[in-house]
Amino acid sequence: xxxxxxxxxxxxxxREAVEGPDAGAVVxxxxxxxxxxxxxxxxxxxxxxxxxxxxxxxxxxxQEISEKWGLDRVAMVHRVGKLEIGEVSVAVAVAxxxxxxxFEACKYAMDRLKQIVPIWKxxxxxxxxxxxxxxxxxxxxxxxxxxxxxxxx
Amino acid sequence: xxxxxxxxALYRERAGCSVTGVSVEPGATVADLLNTVREQFPRLAPPDxxxxxxxxxxxxxxxxxxxxxxxICLIPPVSGG
Numbered sequence: 001x002x003x004x005x006x007x008x009x010x011x012x013x014x015r016e017a018v019e020g021p022d023a024g025a026v027v028x029x030x031x032x033x034x035x036x037x038x039x040x041x042x043x044x045x046x047x048x049x050x051x052x053x054x055x056x057x058x059x060x061x062x063q064e065i066s067e068k069w070g071l072d073r074v075a076m077v078h079r080v081g082k083l084e085i086g087e088v089s090v091a092v093a094v095a096x097x098x099x100x101x102x103f104e105a106c107k108y109a110m111d112r113l114k115q116i117v118p119i120w121k122x123x124x125x126x127x128x129x130x131x132x133x134x135x136x137x138x139x140x141x142x143x144x145x146x147x148x149x150x151x152x153x
Numbered sequence: 154x155x156x157x158x159x160x161x162a163l164y165r166e167r168a169g170c171s172v173t174g175v176s177v178e179p180g181a182t183v184a185d186l187l188n189t190v191r192e193q194f195p196r197l198a199p200p201d202x203x204x205x206x207x208x209x210x211x212x213x214x215x216x217x218x219x220x221x222x223x224x225i226c227l228i229p230p231v232s233g234g
Contacts, residue, residue, distance in 0.1 A: 031234050047233070048161065049233070050161055050207070050210075050226060050228070052210055053207055053210040053211075054233075056210055078233055089233075089234065090233065090234055110234065113233050113234060114231070114232070114233055114234045115231070116212075116231070117231060117233050118161070118207070118226075118228050118231055119231060119232070119233030119234075120161060120162035120229060120231060120232050120233070121232045121233070121234075122162070132162055132163040132166075132229070132232070133230075133232035134230040134232050135163050135229070135230070136198060136199055136202050136230070137202075137230040
């Protein structure tokens with residue numbers, strides 16, 4: 001399951017998508033809307049995506065995880081629209097026979113999502129001003145799959 | 154050759170529209186397209202920023218050739234999560 005949604009994310013959808021009798025672990029990650037960025041008060045976040053390509057890129061990340069860890073049950077859902085503080089913007093679930101691989105693969109999925117999935121967020125500051133995150137990042141090159149350690153922020 | 158180009162997020166705001174028509178020579182590449190788009194929308198991105206282009210839902214290289222009917226999108230730096 002790889003999905004861009006406007007609906008509230010509960011986590012049940014991704015968990016159910018990966019569950020199975022051979023799983024010894026299901027690692028679940030939620031990204032939530034934080035009330036500040038580097039100390040500046042955030043009122044809310046606004047997300048948008050290019051849904052068909054975003055879902056395709058999520059599926060590619062799952063394929064990378066399958067190649068790296070041999071895990072075939074990964075689910076990712078990302079919400080778009082206006083999200084309030086504390087709401088879930090993204091959920092990732094990975095099922096694995098043992099927890100170590102699941103934790104690693106789940107972290108990898110989020111690192112890659114932040115690199116290659118066409119989703120954008122805009123901070124709405126307390127004074128109502130808005131700002132796209134990383135507006136002119138020079139480091140951003142054509143983000144193709146690669147085997148080196150992913151960047152994190 | 155007439156191509157339709159979509160803008161997302163930051164680029165949509167800077168372009169002032171979500172889609173535009175761009176005229177390029179037959180056999181034009183992504184780099185050719187970007188030159189034309191940057192002329193039409195000089196404020197899109199600073200000159201040292203490489204604008205990323207998706208063609209038919211896949212990231213494209215500067216030398217990727219374009220065809221009529223391609224779905225072309227300009228992709229600002231992504232920031233999901």
